[in-house]
Amino acid sequence: MQNSEILTQIKNKFPDLFVEEQSNAVVIPKTALLGIVYFLKNEMGFTNCHCVTAVDRKDKMEVVYHLYSFSNHFMLTLKVMVTLDDLALESVTPLWRSADWLEREVFDLFGIKFLNHPDLRRIMNPDEWTDYPLRKDFKGRILFQDRRRKGLKDK
Amino acid sequence: MGELFTVNMGPQHPSTHGVLYLELVMDGEIVLSCKPHLGYLHRSIEKIAENRTYTQFIPFTDRLDYLASMNNNLGYCLAVEKLLNIAVPPRAQYLRVIMAELNRVISHLVAIGTFAQDLGAYATPLFYAFRDREKIVELFDEICGGRLTYNYIRIGGLSGDVPAGTEQVIKDFIKYERKQLVEYNELLTYNVIFLARSKKIGILTQETAINYSVTGPMLRASGVKWDIRKEEPYLVYDKFDFDIPTGTAGDAWDRFKLKLDEIEQSLRIIEQAIGAIPEGNPVSKVNRVFRGSGETYMRTENPKGELGFYLVADGGLMPYRCKIRSPSFSNLGALPELVKGLNISDAVCVLGSLDIVMGEIDR
Numbered sequence: 200m201q202n203s204e205i206l207t208q209i210k211n212k213f214p215d216l217f218v219e220e221q222s223n224a225v226v227i228p229k230t231a232l233l234g235i236v237y238f239l240k241n242e243m244g245f246t247n248c249h250c251v252t253a254v255d256r257k258d259k260m261e262v263v264y265h266l267y268s269f270s271n272h273f274m275l276t277l278k279v280m281v282t283l284d285d286l287a288l289e290s291v292t293p294l295w296r297s298a299d300w301l302e303r304e305v306f307d308l309f310g311i312k313f314l315n316h317p318d319l320r321r322i323m324n325p326d327e328w329t330d331y332p333l334r335k336d337f338k339g340r341i342l343f344q345d346r347r348r349k350g351l352k353d354k
Numbered sequence: 355m356g357e358l359f360t361v362n363m364g365p366q367h368p369s370t371h372g373v374l375y376l377e378l379v380m381d382g383e384i385v386l387s388c389k390p391h392l393g394y395l396h397r398s399i400e401k402i403a404e405n406r407t408y409t410q411f412i413p414f415t416d417r418l419d420y421l422a423s424m425n426n427n428l429g430y431c432l433a434v435e436k437l438l439n440i441a442v443p444p445r446a447q448y449l450r451v452i453m454a455e456l457n458r459v460i461s462h463l464v465a466i467g468t469f470a471q472d473l474g475a476y477a478t479p480l481f482y483a484f485r486d487r488e489k490i491v492e493l494f495d496e497i498c499g500g501r502l503t504y505n506y507i508r509i510g511g512l513s514g515d516v517p518a519g520t521e522q523v524i525k526d527f528i529k530y531e532r533k534q535l536v537e538y539n540e541l542l543t544y545n546v547i548f549l550a551r552s553k554k555i556g557i558l559t560q561e562t563a564i565n566y567s568v569t570g571p572m573l574r575a576s577g578v579k580w581d582i583r584k585e586e587p588y589l590v591y592d593k594f595d596f597d598i599p600t601g602t603a604g605d606a607w608d609r610f611k612l613k614l615d616e617i618e619q620s621l622r623i624i625e626q627a628i629g630a631i632p633e634g635n636p637v638s639k640v641n642r643v644f645r646g647s648g649e650t651y652m653r654t655e656n657p658k659g660e661l662g663f664y665l666v667a668d669g670g671l672m673p674y675r676c677k678i679r680s681p682s683f684s685n686l687g688a689l690p691e692l693v694k695g696l697n698i699s700d701a702v703c704v705l706g707s708l709d710i711v712m713g714e715i716d717r
Contacts, residue, residue, distance in 0.1 A: 247564050247565075254675045296691075333401055
């Protein structure tokens with residue numbers, strides 16, 4: 200199956216998604232996530248959830264899935280937008296076990312909750328910590344460049 | 355069933371290959387469940403990436419899988435080059451292949467040595483492996499001045515040409531290592547005790563492996579003929595003739611044997627590449643500061659599996675987001691499933707056969 204054919208098939212099945220021009224990623228609404236991933240796994244042969252991550256776009260969060268189909272040799276990038284006032288979406292761990300730790304990592308670093316995840320705990324940072332380090336508004340130690348830019352002196 | 359109890363294996367433990375903490379619920383000698391706790395080596399490298407220019411971040415990739423720094427440099431540089439459409443001189447491409455494969459050889463040597471050590475073959479195999487590794491580490495030291503963290507592969511090429519005489523050193527090493535591989539097979543692979551300890555232990559089926567997104571030697575040991583170097587060739591890998599070794603049973607022994615087979619294939623690639631290095635300058639004349647836009651995902655075949663870099667750029671000097679999809683992270687995810695119902699000594703065997711490096715799991 201050709202790459203464009205796969206995208207057309209997905210589009211025919213779910214008309215309310217659109218394909219991002221620049222990255223060839225498929226952007227889907229949050230509510231349609233489970234329906235689409237079940238379709239992708241069971242009917243399109245995407246047996247491998249290669250990577251799950253998130254990007255903080257300041258006004259919203261973007262959860263990015265990289266799904267791979269060994270039979271079609273095709274990597275599909277799936278994006279789900281999550282608004283800041285409702286940082287939660289369905290977990291895909293029941294379909295792909297590999298998503299378990301990857302979703303925990305996104306939860307740990309971005310604070311996005313995955314509903315129906317079997318064991319949603321922080322994976323790297325301490326459990327009692329309340330910050331989410333990969334969010335853009337999280338500032339850790341002031342970095343050297345920032346200090347120089349602001350004219351601050353080193354201690 | 356007797357009384358259940360918990361064994362805390364790690365974080366400081368000789369056979370966890372770094373600071374990994376496993377919480378094992380035991381019934382006598384049998385492992386009922388295993389809960390890995392990560393994060394002891396977490397440095398938030400992905401956040402650091404957002405505060406460094408594209409070039410400044412290369413040394414940090416050395417600290418991911420510190421046994422295969424060249425491969426990490428390569429994966430990151432290829433991702434940036436793909437994002438920014440930077441061409442690489444042909445000489446640099448061949449040298450990159452040679453460096454990546456040499457690093458694969460020494461990474462597998464460490465895996466073999468430590469695995470044998472985990473099984474109780476105290477010191478001898480480990481010292482043999484490190485003796486061979488030392489030759490390449492010294493060569494890398496000559497080339498780029500580092501023994502463990504190289505920072506040699508740069509965006510658009512390399513940091514410098516290899517010194518004169520390198521080709522001969524590598525040719526001698528190939529001849530030497532081929533002889534050593536026979537010795538490893540005699541010492542370990544078909545040793546009766548070694549077979550008894552590692553055969554039919556920690557069997558990973560194809561479906562489970564793909565479902566857990568396991569990659570690299572672990573996936574191939576389960577019988578999936580899958581290698582990014584063949585499927586989505588990068589650099590000049592499509593010009594070389596090499597095989598993808600696969601296992602049949604997917605047990606700990608297969609994962610071990612596969613690494614020996616892969617060393618042989620890597621030596622074949624190096625042999626072909628070294629005879630075909632074009633003349634020219636491997637250092638390309640690109641700027642040190644870049645502005646990128648858009649996003650890209652690039653994965654390369656690391657010794658441990660597929661290393662992916664997901665780069666998002668917003669036109670600034672620094673990446674907007676840099677996600678590192680590390681192979682050991684996904685491979686370790688399959689551990690709880692593999693050790694369920696095994697003896698605790700076999701659990702150590704399974705963990706050793708996964709060949710993990712905590713530097714890239716915790717990041």
